[in-house]
Amino acid sequence: xxxxxxxxxxxxxxxxxxxxxxxxxxxxxxxxxxxxxxxxxxxxxxxxxxxxxxxxxxxxxxxxxxxxxxxxxxxxxxxxxxxxxxxxxxxxxxxxxxxxxxxxxxxxxx
Numbered sequence: 001x002x003x004x005x006x007x008x009x010x011x012x013x014x015x016x017x018x019x020x021x022x023x024x025x026x027x028x029x030x031x032x033x034x035x036x037x038x039x040x041x042x043x044x045x046x047x048x049x050x051x052x053x054x055x056x057x058x059x060x061x062x063x064x065x066x067x068x069x070x071x072x073x074x075x076x077x078x079x080x081x082x083x084x085x086x087x088x089x090x091x092x093x094x095x096x097x098x099x100x101x102x103x104x105x106x107x108x109x110x
Contacts, residue, residue: 026050029045029046029050030050030054032045033045033047033050033051
C-alpha cells in the first residue's frame with residue numbers, strides 16, 4: 001500500500017512540474033519553437049539550441065528508464081546491483097551478442 005501512495009504522489013508532482021515548466025520562459029520558448037520556428041526566431045527564441053537541449057534531456061531520461069527496466073528485469077528483488085549480471089537471450093546464449101539482427105536492419109535500409 002505505501003508504494004501506491006508513493007506512486008500517486010510522484011504522478012501528481014510530475015504533472016505539476018510539467019505544468020509549471022510549460023508556463024515558464026523555457027516552456028513557452030519550446031512551444032513557440034514547435035508551433036512556428038520562424039516566428040519564434042523573429043522574437044528572439046534560439047530554436048536550434050532549445051530543441052538540442054530538449055533532445056539531450058529526453059535521451060538522458062530514456063536511458064535512465066531503460067537502465068531501471070533492465071535492472072528490474074535482471075535483478076528483481078534478489079540482488080541490489082545489476083552490474084555483474086550476464087545478458088540472457090531467448091535462445092539461451094548467455095553473455096553472447098548476436099549481430100544477425102543488425103545485418104537485417106542494414107539490409108532493409110539499402
